[in-house]
Ligand SMILES: O=P(O)(O)OC[C@H]1O[C@H](OP(=O)(O)OP(=O)(O)O)[C@H](O)[C@@H]1O
């Protein structure tokens with residue numbers, strides 16, 4: 001299925017010069033939602049995944065759907081200060097300055113195979129920080145899985161050879 005007609009471009013959101021890829025048209029149609037979820041799962045069919053890590057906040061939409069289909073657990077990575085238990089953190093670059101992401105220290109066991117999922121790979125700063133968090137806990141990132149890859153922002157380079165799979169490329 002071609003998912004591109006269900007991605008809406010919003011110019012100058014959230015700031016001037018950015019073309020925002022809005023996935024809500026894809027989400028609101030239940031048949032398309034199901035097919036997108038299937039396609040994201042099919043990209044990882046060869047792996048036995050222990051945990052699917054979803055990234056705050058749009059990564060939380062598909063990550064639990066993928067996890068339940070792969071019979072894996074779901075683990076949230078959240079922006080700083082949101083997780084209630086002990087955490088480890090990793091900082092990442094934003095357009096102006098840095099922020100940090102956190103994961104619970106007991107979320108992933110040493111040696112577990114992890115699929116990292118987010119809706120969009122842009123500059124790669126977010127996904128790189130998430131991979132670092134998983135690896136700090138001893139997990140193995142077997143794939144970074146995205147709905148959309150904005151290739152012109154060169155985010156793949158930041159992921160240092162980690163395997164990347166995406167449904168749509170721009
Ligand atoms: O590759 P990068 O340049 O790091 O950008 C990608 C990240 O940006 C968006 O999240 P955002 O920080 O806008 O938060 P949101 O999901 O809460 O909207 C998107 O959902 C990714 O997480």
Ligand SMILES: Nc1ncnc2[nH]cnc12
Pocket residue numbers: 018019020021022120122123150
């Ligand atoms: N252009 C974009 N559209 C949607 N999400 C994004 N995250 C980073 N850049 C984005």
